[in-house]
Amino acid sequence: MKENQDGNQLFPVFLKLNQLHTVVVGAGIVGLEKLTALLNNSQQARVTVVAESILPEVYEFTATYPQVTVLQKSFEASDLDEADLVVAATANNVLNEVIRKAAHERKLLINVADKPALCDFYLGSIVKKGDLKIAISTNGKSPTVAKRIKEVLNENLPNELDTTLQQIAALRNTLRGDFASKVIALNKATASLVEPKPVRKKNFKWLIWGTIIFSLAIALTALWYNEPGFRNYAGNISPVFYYFLAAGFVFAMIDGAIGMSYGVTSTAFSLSMGISPASASMAVHLSEIMSNGIAGWMHYRMGNINWKLFKLLIIPGILGALAGAYLVSSLEHYSHYTKPLVSVYTLILGSVILSKAFKTGKKKSADKIKRISLLGLGGGFIDAVGGGGWGSIVLSSLIAGGRHPRFSLGTVKLTRFFIAMVGSLTFLIMLDKAPWSAIAGLIIGSALAAPIAARISNRISVKVIMVAVGIIVILVSLKSIYGFISNIL
Known part of the structure; x- marks a missing residue:
């Protein structure tokens, strides 16, 4: 079977350098850096430095390490006869190749500075808190990134971790019984380290x-x-404002938590209040500018955005919303014919998502990357025409295609902000009047709910999100289909 070569193939180990002999060839700036890394992590490491030219700082640094030998001479293959590990830290590529060849002839592992392809092992960035050490590897891709991660961990990991480590070690020495009972006792003692904040x-x-x-x-x-x-x-404010304020809050809470249904539910509510389809769609899109802006920002802060997916959706989605808003503004009755088609489509998707939520097998990765732009175009168009559907169509399709629900949700929410903005501008240009009391209520209500809902979504399990999405899509779709059939009969 062909081995999978993707990802980091390194196997991390911690070497007892105090029991090994390391030879470092080179004593310039790079050699000093390698030597410092070795001795800072193992003060008793036995190291021999071989170089024709040696920086004064090397002598100064090794003065307090009597087990370190510094030889000012040209490299010879015999310098590796007593070595266990080799570090080539010269600026001479030809010499580095000679050192590597000599090391491999002796079955020795070698690290060649700034040449990942020539290395048998890497000297990673190390986070140290007493006896606790964390090694960071980027598979040789970027030592700078490893360095920055080291800085973050050093700053955020408390120094008291070493005290905890010593106390657990002392506790371990007092335990009696078999291995299983010791593990149970230690797990109980360390449970507080991973418990949620008070x-x-x-x-x-x-x-x-x-x-x-x-x-x-x-x-x-x-x-x-x-x-x-x-x-x-306050008495002169239209009651419509308060109705839509409450509705906007409830619909945005649901939408923010699962990524869909705000447009559909808000449009249905608007129509039941006597607002025309085009005006209802405008009210929904105007209110979604602020709520989705807030929700998109919250998901961005929580790391829920797939940027590759975002780039594939944003431009087609905007174009679709522009075309749909223009069409529905010109022909308000057009949405009556598109809603049943969309409802049948979302009904199927809802069923697929619901069935996937209860499958325990390994999920297949999405392989429909070429269709995502077309999905964004259709989703933006139908969303503008029917007053909603971006979440129902786009999010449902992404999840049904095997994409992670949480990252799909965050990406859909962020793209929705731009699509709502373009659709709203088109409606404002095309329509002569607007139900401003309803719009104000939806804007304020949805904005209040947006940050709360975004946080709720990050605490719901993947299965719960998929089940909720599937059920809501099915129910909304069936209701829309039933309404269309009833009107015909």
Whole structure:
């Protein structure tokens, strides 16, 4: 069977350099760097340095290491006769090849500085906290990236980890019984290292938010009963605003958590309130600019964006939304004919997703990369025509094709921001009037729900997301199909 050569094929080990003899050839800047890395990690390492030219800093550094020998001479193959490991740190490529050949003739492993293809092993970046060491490898691709990761870990891993390590080691020496019982005891002792943060901090955060909301409620109540001007202003706000405020919050919570249904549910609600299809679609798209902008930013901060997928979706999606918004603004009745077709399509996709959620076998990777741009074009067009469908069509298709639900969700939410913006601008240009009370309610309600929903989505398991997506798509699709059939009969 052909071996899989993809990914990092290195096998990490920790060598006892104090029991080995390492030969470093070269004593320039690179040689000093390699020597420093070796001795900083193993102060008792036995090292021989061979070089024609030696930096004064090498002598200064090795002065406190009596087991280190520095030889100012030309390299000879015999210098490796007593070696266990070899590091070639010269700037001479020809000499490096000679050193490598001599090392391999003696069955020795060699590291050639800045030549990953010639290396048998790499000297990775090391994070050290007392007896705890973490080695970082980029498979020779970028030592700079490894260095930056080292800096992040050094800064964020507490120095007290070594104290914990010593205490666990002492506990281990006191344990009696067989191996299994010792493992159980040590697992119990170290469980606190991976437990979630104390709930008190979360409760404190919610206490702050609760206090803010309670304070606003008191202020608004005081204004209502003591300021006639404020009471008159609030009394003149159309009840439609409050209806859409509540609806926008609920629909955005659902949409933010599973990535779909906001457009469909908001449009259906708008139509039931007597708003025309084109105006309903405009209201939905205007409200989605802010809510999806917030949700997209939250998903970006949580690392839920697949940028390759984003690039494939964004331009076709915008073009589709532009064409769909223009068409529905010109022919408002057009959405009546497209909705049943979309509903049949999403019904099938919902069934596929729901069935996949309960399959335990290994998922196949998506291989429909060439069709994603076409998916974005169709999704943007139908979304603008029917007032919703970007999530139902695009997210459902991505998940059904085997893509990870969470990354698909984050990417769909971010692209939705740009598509909603283009669709809204087109509607504003094409339509003469708009239901501003409904639009304001949807905007504020969905914006309030967006950051909450984005965080909820990151805490829901993949299976739960897929089940929820499948059920909602099926129910919404069946309702739309039933409504269309009822109108015909």
